[in-house]
Amino acid sequence: MENRSRFASLIGPPSLYLLLIFLLPMGVMFVYSFRAGIAGVAYDTFTLANYQSFLTNSHFHRLLWRSAGISFTISVISSLLAYPLAYYLVFKAGPNRVTLLTLLIIPAWTSYLLRVFAWKLILGSSGLLNSLLLSIGLIEVASPILIYSRGAVIVTLIYVWVPFVALPIFAALERIDKNLLEAAADLGCQPWEAFLRITLPLSFPGILAGLFFALIPTLGEFVTPLLVGGVSGSMYGNLIQDQFMRALNWPMGSVMSLAMLVAVLLLVFILTRLSSLTDLVRFS
Amino acid sequence: MRKCNLPSLGSIYFLVVCAVLYLPILLLIIFSFNNATALVFPLKGFTLQWYGTLFENRELLKAVGNSLMIGFGSSLVATIFGTMGAIAIVRFKLPGRNIFLAVAALPLVIPYVILGVSLLILFNEIGIRLSAFAAGLAHVIISIPYAMLVVASRLVGFPDNLEEAAMDLGASYWGALLRVTIPICSPALLAAFLLCFTISFDEYAIASFLVGTDATLPVYLFSQLRFPTRLPMVVALAAILMTVTMAVMLFTEWLRRVVQSPAKKG
Numbered sequence: 001m002e003n004r005s006r007f008a009s010l011i012g013p014p015s016l017y018l019l020l021i022f023l024l025p026m027g028v029m030f031v032y033s034f035r036a037g038i039a040g041v042a043y044d045t046f047t048l049a050n051y052q053s054f055l056t057n058s059h060f061h062r063l064l065w066r067s068a069g070i071s072f073t074i075s076v077i078s079s080l081l082a083y084p085l086a087y088y089l090v091f092k093a094g095p096n097r098v099t100l101l102t103l104l105i106i107p108a109w110t111s112y113l114l115r116v117f118a119w120k121l122i123l124g125s126s127g128l129l130n131s132l133l134l135s136i137g138l139i140e141v142a143s144p145i146l147i148y149s150r151g152a153v154i155v156t157l158i159y160v161w162v163p164f165v166a167l168p169i170f171a172a173l174e175r176i177d178k179n180l181l182e183a184a185a186d187l188g189c190q191p192w193e194a195f196l197r198i199t200l201p202l203s204f205p206g207i208l209a210g211l212f213f214a215l216i217p218t219l220g221e222f223v224t225p226l227l228v229g230g231v232s233g234s235m236y237g238n239l240i241q242d243q244f245m246r247a248l249n250w251p252m253g254s255v256m257s258l259a260m261l262v263a264v265l266l267l268v269f270i271l272t273r274l275s276s277l278t279d280l281v282r283f284s
Numbered sequence: 285m286r287k288c289n290l291p292s293l294g295s296i297y298f299l300v301v302c303a304v305l306y307l308p309i310l311l312l313i314i315f316s317f318n319n320a321t322a323l324v325f326p327l328k329g330f331t332l333q334w335y336g337t338l339f340e341n342r343e344l345l346k347a348v349g350n351s352l353m354i355g356f357g358s359s360l361v362a363t364i365f366g367t368m369g370a371i372a373i374v375r376f377k378l379p380g381r382n383i384f385l386a387v388a389a390l391p392l393v394i395p396y397v398i399l400g401v402s403l404l405i406l407f408n409e410i411g412i413r414l415s416a417f418a419a420g421l422a423h424v425i426i427s428i429p430y431a432m433l434v435v436a437s438r439l440v441g442f443p444d445n446l447e448e449a450a451m452d453l454g455a456s457y458w459g460a461l462l463r464v465t466i467p468i469c470s471p472a473l474l475a476a477f478l479l480c481f482t483i484s485f486d487e488y489a490i491a492s493f494l495v496g497t498d499a500t501l502p503v504y505l506f507s508q509l510r511f512p513t514r515l516p517m518v519v520a521l522a523a524i525l526m527t528v529t530m531a532v533m534l535f536t537e538w539l540r541r542v543v544q545s546p547a548k549k550g
Contacts, residue, residue, distance in 0.1 A: 002457075003376060004378060006376070006457055007372055010368045010371055010376075011369060014366075014369045014384075014388065014428065018387055018428070021403070021424065021425055022391065022399075023387070024406060025399075025402035028402070028405050028406050028409055029402040029406075032405055084294065084297055085297070085301055088295065089298070093295075100298070102537055104301070106530055106533060107305045107306055108305070109529060109530065110525070110526040110530055111486045111502070111522070111526060111529060113486065113488045113502050114312070114505075114522045114525060115308060115309070117522065118309065118311065118312050119308060120509075121311070121312075121315075121519075128315075130324075159304070159305070163305065216393050217393075217395065220395020220396065220398060221395075222397050222489065223506075227509070237395065241397060241401075244401050245493075250405060254401075257398045257402065260395060264393060264394060264395065
């Protein structure tokens with residue numbers, strides 16, 4: 001009984017805060033998604049029209065699929081790039097591996113906005129990459145190599161996410177019992193065979209977590225597309241931002257946000273089903 | 285053959301990735317000292333004038349003030365709430381624990397654009413003026429899970445019989461928390477605070493919806509990107525910020541190490 005009241009006093013205040021500043025806004029947004037508008041009579045009119053137009057507007061769907069494609073590409077490439085890093089650290093780097101991992105993570109802790117901004121400067125048509133190539137005579141005329149495209153968004157976000165994707169893969173590889181590999185070698189298994197049949201399958205939860213680590217946050221991305229994406233690189237998050245800041249169609253924006261929320265929660269649900277959540281938080 | 289080749293290949297790959305990760309940051313720092321308005325090679329000579337312009341810029345100083353204020357406030361509240369939550373979930377296995385943990389951790393996965401717009405609607409609905417303070421309220425939400433994680437990993441590292449001992453010796457439960465648990469956790473609390481501060485100080489997406497006219501530093505920076513003549517100033521600012529955050533994060537990481545090493549030995 002005593003424990004119960006202590007527990008309640010401890011989680012009470014943070015719970016109340018979460019309720020008011022986190023759950024309540026979600027609820028209000030849900031109500032908003034049924035409104036016909038944000039002022040006057042329209043505000044008090046409740047309708048399903050927003051959902052209807054969301055479901056029938058092909059422009060929305062195109063952007064949604066494009067965003068999903070961009071996010072998926074980023075998470076797959078990030079995982080492919082991060083796996084050898086984590087593998088090197090766990091199996092070849094010896095006792096320094098945690099220090100080296102920290103070395104990898106430090107830049108990822110600096111301002112995300114500024115790192116994206118740095119890439120904008122590097123990739124821009126009058127940017128660093130171009131001027132460097134010009135000054136060493138590799139190219140004759142400055143060309144807009146990558147900026148304002150889907151490619152620029154993908155490159156920049158891979159840069160942002162590789163270190164984070166490496167974390168769960170590192171954790172999964174660390175947990176593998178090294179005796180298994182020795183046993184395989186003793187029994188005549190080739191190194192690549194041992195990798196394919198032991199290391200890779202056992203690190204699968206880490207790969208999966210890494211994929212989701214990049215997939216989930218990039219789905220809602222809107223800042224990077226604003227900075228380096230241009231028109232062809234704009235994502236679903238930009239569409240939501242537009243509804244609130246420019247089009248001022250908040251009910252429509254609410255529907256779009258809810259759709260994304262459902263998609264993200266679904267992904268998280270799948271992830272927690274596939275691998276245990278405690279594994280994920282261990283190293284983050 | 286394979287045994288000789290793999291290690292060197294791996295370390296080369298690791299070095300290349302590290303170089304790519306640090307290169308953009310290094311470039312910003314180099315160009316912050318470059319004596320030219322355009323950010324192009326070749327370098328034009330050394331100058332400190334861009335750093336000088338920072339201190340004459342009132343809007344910028346005001347934005348820094350706003351960011352420091354909400355960073356400090358939101359991290360303080362998030363660290364307190366995170367600590368309460370961490371003690372509750374580590375020390376008590378009672379019903380409600382899992383649902384609390386799930387709700388508190390949810391902001392880790394919800395896109396910031398959604399958190400931002402939902403609060404924009406709420407504040408508009410109940411008549412809270414958009415301000416740096418409003419953004420700070422949101423920053424508490426995104427910081428709580430990090431604070432909880434850092435403090436909880438410390439709590440797991442030492443047994444709760446220390447609290448029991450204090451209570452046997454006559455301390456009340458809350459007295460034991462304040463005089464035993466909190467002091468033992470203090471490096472973790474500092475680490476949590478610094479981590480939350482970095483999160484808030486850097487946060488743009490949510491703030492962009494909520495700050496109204498009180499631009500925070502990231503919001504101000506973003507607004508300056510449109511003006512090419514302001515670029516050198518932005519770069520100088522970026523160089524300072526990146527250096528400072530790297531130093532703060534290294535310190536935080538070191539704190540966390542210090543905190544966790546006795547637990548590993550025992």
